[in-house]
Amino acid sequence: MVFEYILKKNGIDPQKDLTIDQSIDFGSTAAAFTGDDSAAYTVEFEPSATILEKEGAGYVVASLGEASGYVPYTSYSAKSSYMKENPEIIQKFTDALQKGMDYVQSHTPEEIAEVIAPQFKETDLETITAIVKRYYDQDTWKENLIFEKDSFELLQDILEDAGELTDRTAYENLVQTEYAQKACES
Structure with missing residues (x-):
């Protein structure tokens, strides 16, 4: 799409x-x-x-x-009831993801590749480093986890253009950024 x-x-x-x-x-x-x-x-x-x-x-x-x-390829969803009952779990999960984002922003492609290599046993370190460098040079990774309204609208544009979305949803009705904002501040 x-x-x-x-x-x-x-x-x-x-x-x-x-x-x-x-x-x-x-x-x-x-x-x-x-x-x-x-x-x-x-x-x-x-x-x-x-x-x-x-x-x-x-x-x-x-x-x-x-x-x-910026198309938000990865997002996390939870039921409103779960979020209401478990705000500390949601915040800790979001904080951990932000910690990873902070690491990527403050380390070289070589350092990042070394850290993630064990997760990609079928791929050699040289290839992982080349991939990370490409993503690094393209500025693929955002500095934070905040799902911006412009990205949400772009995603809906793409889905609509592909014929997969017939009714658009208001950003404010579907996206909650308070946990990501809090993670950025800590």
């Missing part, structure tokens, strides 16, 4: 100006790309994009994250 939104934003009609093959299992797109000489581009998440580059089988030519604007 983000890819098609970016294409349209740049005057390219995904249905008329090119062919997008969405029949390939997401985990197999890199292999399909390298095995198909008719495919000029592929959309990849990491580590596939960096591995294609390392193998000389492709090049990262653009970042969907940079081209789209």
